[in-house]
Amino acid sequence: MSPTKTPSVTRADHRDPIVYLVDDDEAIRDSLGLLLRSVGLDCEIYASALEFLGAYDPNRHSCLVADIRMPGLSGLELQQRLNEQHAEVPVIFITGHGDVPMAVNAMKSGASDFIQKPFRDQDLIDRIHKALASDRERRASRAQEDAIRERISTLTPRETEVMRRVVRGQANKVIAFDLGVSQRTVELHRARVMRKLKMRSLAELVSTVGKVLGRDEASGIAAAQ
Amino acid sequence: MVSAELRALLDAAVDAIVMVDEQERITTFNPAAERLFGYSAESAIGRDVAMLMPEPYRSEHHGYVSRYMQTGEPHIIGIGRETLALRADGQTFPIALSVGEARGPNGRRFVAIIRDLTALRAAEQSAHAVELRLSQVGRFNLMGEMAAGIAHEINQPLGAIATYAQAAKRILEREHPEMQTLIDVCKKIDEQALRAGRVLENLRKFIRKQEIRTEPIDLNKVIVDVLNLIEADAHAEGIRVVLRLGSELSAVRANAVQLQQVVLNLTRNAVDAMRDSSGKERDIEVATERTAMGGVRISVADHGPGVLRQLGDNIFHPFVTTKREGLGVGLAISRTIVQSYGGSLAYQDNPGGGAIFVVELPPPEESSQ
Numbered sequence: 001m002s003p004t005k006t007p008s009v010t011r012a013d014h015r016d017p018i019v020y021l022v023d024d025d026e027a028i029r030d031s032l033g034l035l036l037r038s039v040g041l042d043c044e045i046y047a048s049a050l051e052f053l054g055a056y057d058p059n060r061h062s063c064l065v066a067d068i069r070m071p072g073l074s075g076l077e078l079q080q081r082l083n084e085q086h087a088e089v090p091v092i093f094i095t096g097h098g099d100v101p102m103a104v105n106a107m108k109s110g111a112s113d114f115i116q117k118p119f120r121d122q123d124l125i126d127r128i129h130k131a132l133a134s135d136r137e138r139r140a141s142r143a144q145e146d147a148i149r150e151r152i153s154t155l156t157p158r159e160t161e162v163m164r165r166v167v168r169g170q171a172n173k174v175i176a177f178d179l180g181v182s183q184r185t186v187e188l189h190r191a192r193v194m195r196k197l198k199m200r201s202l203a204e205l206v207s208t209v210g211k212v213l214g215r216d217e218a219s220g221i222a223a224a225q
Numbered sequence: 226m227v228s229a230e231l232r233a234l235l236d237a238a239v240d241a242i243v244m245v246d247e248q249e250r251i252t253t254f255n256p257a258a259e260r261l262f263g264y265s266a267e268s269a270i271g272r273d274v275a276m277l278m279p280e281p282y283r284s285e286h287h288g289y290v291s292r293y294m295q296t297g298e299p300h301i302i303g304i305g306r307e308t309l310a311l312r313a314d315g316q317t318f319p320i321a322l323s324v325g326e327a328r329g330p331n332g333r334r335f336v337a338i339i340r341d342l343t344a345l346r347a348a349e350q351s352a353h354a355v356e357l358r359l360s361q362v363g364r365f366n367l368m369g370e371m372a373a374g375i376a377h378e379i380n381q382p383l384g385a386i387a388t389y390a391q392a393a394k395r396i397l398e399r400e401h402p403e404m405q406t407l408i409d410v411c412k413k414i415d416e417q418a419l420r421a422g423r424v425l426e427n428l429r430k431f432i433r434k435q436e437i438r439t440e441p442i443d444l445n446k447v448i449v450d451v452l453n454l455i456e457a458d459a460h461a462e463g464i465r466v467v468l469r470l471g472s473e474l475s476a477v478r479a480n481a482v483q484l485q486q487v488v489l490n491l492t493r494n495a496v497d498a499m500r501d502s503s504g505k506e507r508d509i510e511v512a513t514e515r516t517a518m519g520g521v522r523i524s525v526a527d528h529g530p531g532v533l534r535q536l537g538d539n540i541f542h543p544f545v546t547t548k549r550e551g552l553g554v555g556l557a558i559s560r561t562i563v564q565s566y567g568g569s570l571a572y573q574d575n576p577g578g579g580a581i582f583v584v585e586l587p588p589p590e591e592s593s594q
Contacts, residue, residue: 027385027417034410035392096377117384121391 015060017132019043022052022066022078023094032065032124039125049073049081058087061139063131065124068093068102068114076102079109088138090131094119145212151197152209159196162189166202167210241339245274247332249290261341263313274337279311281445281472302326302335307342309449309468315508317468319346319449343453350453378424382417389414439566441476441589442484444513444521451485455492455511462500464507466492471514474521477586483562487570490555491525491582498529498580506577519588520568528579532572540572559584 019041023029029045036043046052049066050073068075075093082089090112095103103114112134113127155163158179165175172190176183199205235242241258245251254269262269262277275283292298305323312318319342327334393410396402448470459466488511495509506528516522532540541560560570568586575581 025381025385027413027420028381028388030413031385031388031392034406035388035395038392038395096380117380118387121388121395 016042017061017063017135019128019132020052020056020062020064020066020089021045022047022049022064022070024048024067024070024072028067035121036125036128041125041128049075049078053078053081056087056089058085058089061132061135063090063092063112063128063135065092065094065128068095068099068106076106076109079106079111083110090135092124092127092131144208145215148197148208148212149216152212154196155193159189159193162186163193163197163205163209164213166190166193167206167213169206238338241337241341243269243274243277243337243339245335245337247294249274249287252334258339261312261339262310277310279309279317279468279470281470282308283311284472309470310339315465315467317452317466318343319452347453347457350451375424375428379421382421382424385417386414386421389417439478439480441478442481444474444477444484444523444586445470447481447484448488448511448513448523450481451489454489458493458496459509462496464496464499464509467508467510469510469512471512471521474513474515475519475588477521477566477568478589479566479586487559487562487584488523488525490559491584494555494582495525495527495529495580498527498531502529516585521586521588523584523586524581526575526579526581528575528577531574531578531580538572541570556582 019036021029021032021036021043022045023032024047026047029047033043033045044055046055049070052064052066053073066075066078073081079091082091091106091110093103093106093111093114095114095116100116103111103116106114112131115124115127152160152163161179162175165178170178172183172186176186179186193199194205197205197209199208235253235255238255238257241261242253242255243251243258244253251269251272251274254264254266256266258269259265275286278286293302302324305321307319307321309317310320310322321340321342323338325336325338327336389410393407393414396406396410448468452466452468456466492509492511499507499509508528510524510526512522512524512526514522514524541556556570563570563584563586566586568584570582570584573581573583
């Protein structure tokens with residue numbers, strides 16, 4: 001039942017998507033599990049937020065459906081734990097009639113959706129498909145970023161320096177002056193960067209590498225805090 | 226007959242003063258008594274003092290007097306008490322009564338000083354009415370909080386049932402539905418339905434546990450205690466309240482506040498029923514008496530249109546009402562309360578036109594558990 005954790009950092013995971021279900025009410029989680037399986041969705045079911053956190057596999061293409069009101073770790077606290085772990089799994093909270101303010105709070109702290117009880121089965125299934133689609137997109141863009149990171153790691157220190165300056169928008173002349181090399185040398189480094197990173201244009205380099213560097217910087221700051 | 230000084234004293238007294246001879250005939254009736262009882266002194270003097278007392282005090286009175294004459298054992302003399310008095314127009318009203326005795330050349334005289342307690346009782350009862358209302362509001366609030374908790378407890382199994390049913394439908398829509406899975410789902414739906422039922426059953430037990438304390442109470446006192454509330458309703462519609470309280474009633478095991486609610490509900494219905502009726506008889510009668518089985522019967526009779534035969538016992542069902550602005554829960558709640566004491570609440574046609582609602586309560590030994 002418990003998923004095998006793959007220590008690998010590779011995000012390419014071609015297994016079918018999985019729906020994590022967390023609800024403290026046995027009948028609710030059992031019936032939801034049956035419903036999801038009846039429409040061909042794989043799911044893993046947990047009775048508490050802590051149980052789920054212990055088993056959660058960030059490498060798995062997935063989404064999470066959780067009751068917002070649970071004894072122990074509540075839905076809101078679960079969302080906060082996921083944020084702390086930089087786990088970007090899309091979360092759909094199931095809320096009771098009077099829990100809308102709680103759901104709004106959860107959305108503010110990063111939940112992707114909520115659904116109010118009682119709900120139509122198709123409504124929940126649609127939301128799950130939407131959440132899985134957004135997870136797939138996110139994973140694809142992360143995979144692309146990882147590929148770029150890997151290519152960046154093949155650059156020489158001097159090439160890396162030139163790449164950073166180009167992404168920041170410095171002209172070749174300025175880079176040449178700052179690094180004490182000829183403009184021609186900078187042009188050669190730039191050409192090698194474009195080839196090694198498989199970039200077809202300056203615009204592509206600035207946007208994709210800029211995003212990766214930005215994210216690494218942000219998580220570097222987050223890690224330093 | 227009386228000295229000028231005594232005459233001045235009698236005339237100036239705020240309280241009614243009535244003097245009675247050994248034969249219980251009225252000998253003196255002061256101006257305050259005239260105002261209070263609605264008889265002139267001329268018409269009162271010489272008549273039996275019992276005319277100033279409603280039943281059951283009237284019958285009891287003769288017993289007290291003859292016993293006192295025989296044994297010399299005072300029942301009220303020098304003690305004083307609060308009781309009910311009867312006006313010339315048939316109205317009863319609460320009084321404080323004190324009695325003194327004088328022995329003179331013409332034999333014994335009894336002096337009764339009577340203070341009208343209507344205003345005092347009205348003040349007390351409006352305070353009591355507020356208390357009554359508050360206790361009801363309190364109960365409703367508690368019900369509201371409980372309802373929220375119960376809603377969650379019931380929604381869980383209902384939610385699971387709905388999801389199981391939706392899953393079953395989807396499984397059935399497949400080309401080869403797995404029968405065993407479907408059988409399991411049906412079992413689970415059944416279990417969840419039972420679970421929801423248990424929540425309600427526990428709720429019922431809880432409410433029963435909350436049951437209000439009952440104790441042996443004097444039914445006449447219950448009615449006298451709410452008389453002002455009844456009269457306030459009735460007088461606003463120009464309706465007279467006639468009390469006919471039985472004597473020697475056994476105590477019944479009940480809750481006074483609840484029973485007051487029942488009586489008030491019945492008298493309010495009676496007033497409502499007569500509001501638009503133009504019959505000559507503009508009174509409602511509230512009576513108590515002993516039943517053959519030793520219990521107690523309260524009846525509230527009006528001269529309204531009565532209850533349509535085809536409605537029958539339905540009038541006791543919740544949300545059945547003949548009033549434009551009624552919720553239709555009064556009789557249902559009243560019957561539930563009375564039945565919780567082992568008693569009954571029933572309807573009879575009033576032979577004189579109108580309705581009679583009859584509450585019967587068993588003697589204490591039968592209803593106590």
